[in-house]
Amino acid sequence: MKFTIDRTKFINQTNNVQRAISSKTTIPILTGMKLDLAENGLTITGSNSDISITAFISKEDADNDLTIESTGSIVLPAKFFNEIIKKLPGDNFELEVLDNNQTLIKSGVSEFTINGLDANNYPHLPEVETEDQLVFPTDLFKEVVNQTVIAVSNQESRPVLTGVNFIINPDGLTSVATDSHRLAQRKINITSDEEYNLIIPGKSLTELVRTIDDSVKEISMAISENQVLFSFDNVMFYSRLLDGRYPETDRLIPDDSNTTLKFDSSSLLSSVERASLLSHESRNNVIKLEIKGDEKKATLFGNSPEVGTVEEVLDFEDLEGDDLEISFNPDYLKDALRSFGGSTDIEVSFTSALHPFTIRPVENKDNFVQLITPVRTF
Amino acid sequence: MKFTIDRTKFINQTNNVQRAISSKTTIPILTGMKLDLAENGLTITGSNSDISITAFISKEDADNDLTIESTGSIVLPAKFFNEIIKKLPGDNFELEVLDNNQTLIKSGVSEFTINGLDANNYPHLPEVETEDQLVFPTDLFKEVVNQTVIAVSNQESRPVLTGVNFIINPDGLTSVATDSHRLAQRKINITSDEEYNLIIPGKSLTELVRTIDDSVKEISMAISENQVLFSFDNVMFYSRLLDGRYPETDRLIPDDSNTTLKFDSSSLLSSVERASLLSHESRNNVIKLEIKGDEKKATLFGNSPEVGTVEEVLDFEDLEGDDLEISFNPDYLKDALRSFGGSTDIEVSFTSALHPFTIRPVENKDNFVQLITPVRTF
Numbered sequence: 001m002k003f004t005i006d007r008t009k010f011i012n013q014t015n016n017v018q019r020a021i022s023s024k025t026t027i028p029i030l031t032g033m034k035l036d037l038a039e040n041g042l043t044i045t046g047s048n049s050d051i052s053i054t055a056f057i058s059k060e061d062a063d064n065d066l067t068i069e070s071t072g073s074i075v076l077p078a079k080f081f082n083e084i085i086k087k088l089p090g091d092n093f094e095l096e097v098l099d100n101n102q103t104l105i106k107s108g109v110s111e112f113t114i115n116g117l118d119a120n121n122y123p124h125l126p127e128v129e130t131e132d133q134l135v136f137p138t139d140l141f142k143e144v145v146n147q148t149v150i151a152v153s154n155q156e157s158r159p160v161l162t163g164v165n166f167i168i169n170p171d172g173l174t175s176v177a178t179d180s181h182r183l184a185q186r187k188i189n190i191t192s193d194e195e196y197n198l199i200i201p202g203k204s205l206t207e208l209v210r211t212i213d214d215s216v217k218e219i220s221m222a223i224s225e226n227q228v229l230f231s232f233d234n235v236m237f238y239s240r241l242l243d244g245r246y247p248e249t250d251r252l253i254p255d256d257s258n259t260t261l262k263f264d265s266s267s268l269l270s271s272v273e274r275a276s277l278l279s280h281e282s283r284n285n286v287i288k289l290e291i292k293g294d295e296k297k298a299t300l301f302g303n304s305p306e307v308g309t310v311e312e313v314l315d316f317e318d319l320e321g322d323d324l325e326i327s328f329n330p331d332y333l334k335d336a337l338r339s340f341g342g343s344t345d346i347e348v349s350f351t352s353a354l355h356p357f358t359i360r361p362v363e364n365k366d367n368f369v370q371l372i373t374p375v376r377t378f
Numbered sequence: 379m380k381f382t383i384d385r386t387k388f389i390n391q392t393n394n395v396q397r398a399i400s401s402k403t404t405i406p407i408l409t410g411m412k413l414d415l416a417e418n419g420l421t422i423t424g425s426n427s428d429i430s431i432t433a434f435i436s437k438e439d440a441d442n443d444l445t446i447e448s449t450g451s452i453v454l455p456a457k458f459f460n461e462i463i464k465k466l467p468g469d470n471f472e473l474e475v476l477d478n479n480q481t482l483i484k485s486g487v488s489e490f491t492i493n494g495l496d497a498n499n500y501p502h503l504p505e506v507e508t509e510d511q512l513v514f515p516t517d518l519f520k521e522v523v524n525q526t527v528i529a530v531s532n533q534e535s536r537p538v539l540t541g542v543n544f545i546i547n548p549d550g551l552t553s554v555a556t557d558s559h560r561l562a563q564r565k566i567n568i569t570s571d572e573e574y575n576l577i578i579p580g581k582s583l584t585e586l587v588r589t590i591d592d593s594v595k596e597i598s599m600a601i602s603e604n605q606v607l608f609s610f611d612n613v614m615f616y617s618r619l620l621d622g623r624y625p626e627t628d629r630l631i632p633d634d635s636n637t638t639l640k641f642d643s644s645s646l647l648s649s650v651e652r653a654s655l656l657s658h659e660s661r662n663n664v665i666k667l668e669i670k671g672d673e674k675k676a677t678l679f680g681n682s683p684e685v686g687t688v689e690e691v692l693d694f695e696d697l698e699g700d701d702l703e704i705s706f707n708p709d710y711l712k713d714a715l716r717s718f719g720g721s722t723d724i725e726v727s728f729t730s731a732l733h734p735f736t737i738r739p740v741e742n743k744d745n746f747v748q749l750i751t752p753v754r755t756f
Contacts, residue, residue: 080655080685087652102686110652111695114686266724273490274465277458307458308480308492 001037001072005057007088008084011204013044013055014082016235019207020046021078027123032075034084034122035095037068040260045125045376046078051204052125053211056234065092069302073119074103084112085294087221126238128229130222132194134168138216138232140188140213144175145184145205147368150335152202153179163199165246168192176249183249183330183371184339187274196223196264204239211237253371254358258347259291259321262362266343269337270314275302276330278310285331286375291350293326301332317345326353327377333359336370379415379450383435383444385466385485391422391433393462394613396426397585399456405501409577410453411460412500413473415446423503424456429582430503431589434612443470448461451497452481462490479648495531504616506607508600510572512546512716516610519568522553523583524563525746527711530580531557541577543624546570555580559572560710561627561734561749562717574601577624582617589615631749632736635727637669637699639676640740641692647715649690653680654708656688663709664753667692669702669728680708695723704731705755711737715749 009165014033023031029038034045041058066255074097085093087103096104101116131365136144145164153161158180167174172189208230212219230237275287281304288301296319302311336359342348345362385409392411401409403426412423419436437444452475463471467486474482479494501736514522523542531539536558545552569595586608597610608615653665659682666679674697678690714737718724723740 050657077685078661084652085689087648087653087655089648109691111689112652112656112686113688115684163742258715270465270467271487274462274490277461277465278490281458306493307455308490310462310491311489313487 001035001074002069002094003037003042004065004067004092004094005042005062007085007091009057009064010093011082011085013057013234014085016055016211017044017046017053018078018082019047019211020051020331022048024080025049027120028122029075029117032117032122033077034073034075034119035136036073036119037071039068039071041066044121047123047125047251048347050201051207051240052238054125054236058234059288062120068309068364069096069140070154072097075100075117075122076103076114076120077116081093084114096136099178110222113244125225126227126229126240128222128224128227129219130229130231131190133220133222133231134173134190134192135218135220137165137192138219140363142209142212143220144173144186144188147339147370148175148177149202149205149340151184153175153183154222155179160242160244162203163201163246164205164241165249166198166200168194168196170195176246178247178249178252182331182336182337183252183375185249185253185369185371187367198223198228199242199244200228200239201242208237208239219284221261242318248360252356253369254349254351254355255323257348257358258358259293259324260319261291261316263313263316263346263348265346266342267315267338268346268348271300272330272333272337275300275310275312276334278304279330280303281303281307285329285374286327286377287330288325288327288377291319291322291326293319293321293323295355321350324350324353324355326350326374328357328372332372339370379413379452380447380472381415381420381633382443382445382472383420384441384464385469387435387442387472388471389460391435391612392463394433394589395422395431396456396460398426400426401457403427404547407453407495407499408501409456411497412451412453412458412497414451414497415449417446417449419444423500425501425503427583428579430617432503432614434502436612440504442471447474450475451735452479453495454481454492454498455494455499456724457490463685464490468732501747504602504605504607504618506600506602506616508598508607508609508694510570511600511609512551512568513596513598514568516590516597518586519597520590522551522564522566523587525717526553526555526562526617527580527583528717529555529560529562529748533557538577538620538622540581541579541620541624542583543579544574544576546572546574548573549648554624556625556627556630556633557623559707559751560631560714561747562714563631563749565745575624576601576606577620577622578606578617579620586615586617589613604736625710626650630734631747632727632729632733633698635729635736637671638697639669639692639694640696641694641720641724641726643715643724644720645686646724647712648727649678649692650708650711650715652689653678653688655711656680656682656685657708658682662753662755663707664705664755665708666703666705666755669697669700671697671699671701671702672754695731702731704728704735704752705707706735706750706752710750714750717748746748 036043094108103116105112164177279302298314304311350357404683414421471485481494485489542555657680676692728735
């Protein structure tokens with residue numbers, strides 16, 4: 001195996017693949033990055049127990065400046081290999097596998113000889129049939145993920161709750177996550193010949209959206225029994241799926257309400273951020289919202305016995321319905337409000353002090369809801 | 379005590395004072411920030427066992443928008459107070475001390491009540507006579523600190539070596555630091571009526587140069603028996619001095635050499651950075667420089683038994699003298715090279731494989747030297 005390549009183009013792709021490589025893995029070869037050089041180009045692979053990423057650098061694309069002298073495969077220690085490539089002096093570099101997997105890397109005045117590993121010992125990637133693919137506009141897909149992944153559980157006690165449930169049927173895609181204290185649900189229209197119900201680990205989705213460059217227009221999704229494959233540009237991103245049944249969540253979302261307020265999401269977020277400064281110091285991290293329907297007044301209260309108290313008179317656009325006092329974890333509300341993006345008109349609807357309340361965008365009420373369970377404080 | 383003030387101007391100054399406040403202190407009142415309001419303005423104070431910082435916000439300066447209703451003092455929990463002020467909604471805020479050191483902070487729709495502490499219990503600041511002050515251009519002072527502080531020791535076993543020695547006499551200022559493996563010395567011309575020999579803790583100097591804004595033109599230095607006071611703009615920065623005798627270092631710096639190379643500092647730095655990638659993985663973190671005088675060739679070698687080897691052919695501007703093989707810690711050379719700033723012509727001079735070598739700027743040889751002790755590898 002011997003080739004020369006444009007260093008910047010190569011680094012762009014190793015940066016993607018690197019996201020799948022953990023230095024903490026118990027399988028030594030997975031701390032490595034695999035390079036497979038074929039006649040048509042170079043494939044770079046990284047993998048851990050949850051996700052695998054491959055990136056392809058084509059010989060056809062002249063910008064890659066890829067010259068192939070002989071094909072072959074090698075696994076190189078990812079951390080050092082990346083650091084070395086990033087610091088090399090030249091615009092290009094040459095890589096050649098010598099005897100015993102020793103790998104020579106040359107660029108300008110620099111010459112590294114790195115101990116590689118036999119690529120035959122690298123695990124095989126999962127096989128995913130890509131005939132039936134769903135295609136999403138990248139922006140919309142990122143929105144769906146970012147709006148739901150905030151509500152996944154960090155607790156391994158109920159593994160399915162660490163994932164986001166994707167339900168695909170003739171109605172479109174419904175994406176749901178809940179950690180049993182809060183829930184996020186987003187629906188979009190897509191057409192699919194097949195029906196699917198899958199649970200994708202939240203961490204995989206977070207890495208996935210980080211990997212997708214802003215320049216990517218579309219992302220394709222192919223689903224097998226225990227794997228999902230996302231493809232975009234020259235990158236393939238595999239994630240394992242979570243086993244088990246995701247709970248039915250539709251009945252948890254209330255249809256009616258007794259008190260409704262309309263806010264600008266960023267204005268409410270600022271108030272909650274201030275109110276939570278002190279609640280973070282108290283044992284239970286709870287703030288209280290007091291709504292007076294007749295007086296058209298809504299106030300947030302936070303306190304910490306040690307530090308002090310805070311009172312925020314809320315600046316709403318509309319208030320309808322009954323008086324209410326309700327307490328909740330301000331961090332859930334902050335996460336939910338941030339998921340609406342910048343400054344959005346939202347509707348917050350309450351049933352009672354002990355029932356979950358919902359936050360929805362005024363413009364797209366039926367397709368996006370954040371739900372938060374209050375805290376009983378008496 | 380009651381006043382209103384421009385929030386941004388206030389934050390600029392608390393950011394300075396905050397550098398002296400540690401949440402880890404064992405003296406609870408020092409986790410607080412002290413506010414003293416007099417007729418002419420507001421003084422903010424932060425302190426720890428090493429440094430104290432005060433900042434003054436003048437009533438005279440209309441930009442501060444300072445309106446004083448009644449004078450007084452209070453100590454507020456620094457961490458929360460800063461977070462609160464930064465997140466308040468208005469351009470201004472009002473602060474009023476109520477009974478029992480309770481402090482009311484109002485801005486726009488927000489109202490915080492914070493538990494303060496009695497300012498009478500806050501320690502007194504050191505007294506430093508400011509009649510004989512030394513005045514430095516800020517850029518030059520920062521250069522002196524940045525070029526020497528890299529060589530201070532982190533080990534408390536010899537406390538004086540954790541500081542930078544400032545020697546002020548009719549010849550000017552000589553600033554020296556050494557951790558006994560490397561040494562940095564910088565001289566500048568200044569005129570002083572008095573002679574001084576003081577040791578300023580390296581950590582204090584690092585915080586000091588971080589505190590000095592780029593807009594500051596001059597910095598004044600006043601010295602007492604066990605304290606030094608730096609003043610600039612409306613900020614006073616106190617540091618304790620280290621007790622003890624600093625070692626004589628002049629005789630450590632060699633006057634002559636057998637092999638000399640001239641480099642562009644940034645080009646040599648890049649090569650050392652690459653060579654050190656592998657040495658960091660080896661037990662002793664050493665790289666080897668091989669100089670062949672006749673062949674006019676200099677090469678750096680680094681290796682790690684686990685990862686591999688690296689060879690860097692150095693790109694020098696001039697090479698004179700004997701052949702040499704010398705080994706050293708690449709991190710010392712990296713720190714030294716960075717202290718020359720961007721791209722500077724430097725001269726590296728060697729006596730033998732077991733004697734310290736020096737790095738000096740070609741343009742200012744007599745006033746700035748970095749010295750590194752080699753490592754015996756045989």
